[in-house]
Amino acid sequence: MVRPHPATLREALSVALTVGAYGLAFGAAGVSAGFSVLQTCLFSLVAFTGASQFAAVGVVAAGGGPVAAVLAAGALGTRNALYGLQLKPRLGTRGATTLLAAHLTIDESTAVALAQGARGEAAERHGFWVTGAGVYVFWNLFTLAGALGAHALGDPAAFGLDAAVPAAFLGLLWPRLVSARLVVVAVAAMAFALAVTPVLPAGLEIVATVLVAVAFGWAP
């Protein structure tokens, strides 16, 4: 057993702690959308993939049905499958360990693992496991805290929670807009969602924007 590189541990733990703030926002978003504290916590324990969880409760809060909510979550969850492809040869897991690795396969654990390349294969594995486990612990603790907090506050509008949720989405979107083209994609998706809102059942305007991704991603 090789000891983890201190820099790898530092990166993993700082990512895990940062994610806590998002967990708090998710906990509050889940309860303001109408989910119970238990259901909100189950999202974080079982689904454990932030963007998908936010999308599912966001569609419900927007008045969408279960199909639209789960489709939006699934569309965001496909990238975890692509992360798994990249991680599999690096982690070398088998059996039950593969299932555990799959459950911890998220944006953060993949990013830290792949950023360890220069420190060697062991550092990639350490980066993945420490980040994945650390984020899991903090994400779930803060989800519970956010859910209990929102539950105690009551009326979401009176405390601005109904605006905190779209603000959280904007905060999640912001760091992804790293090029002018991606800003154009985001603005096009917003315009498209608003344009189809009056003609689609509630919540489906969100899922329908996948068409914008298809249009922009079709040709290289």
Added chain:
Amino acid sequence: MGAVSATTLWVVTIATGVLSLALKVAGHVVPARWLEHPRLTRINALVPIVLLSALVVAEALVERTRLVLDHRLAGVAVALGLLLARAPFPVVVVGAALASALVYHLH
């Protein structure tokens, strides 16, 4: 927001969990060539951006299937300003909540 049926909430909770987990497991167990298509990868990279964008406007401007301008827009406008000023995530969310609650109570 209105009342959502208890069944709907449970279906969304459980189905989101199962589907999310299944997608994660798929990446670790299915042959790479099933998932590795350049077009799929390109589209997939844009999916978080379009869905998060749609969620921002849906949560800020939509009430079921109608566009409405209310206190939430004030909150999101403050969030945008804070992001432009490079504020950290918790400040953005709390700032939006405060602005929205203020407008809500003034009305």
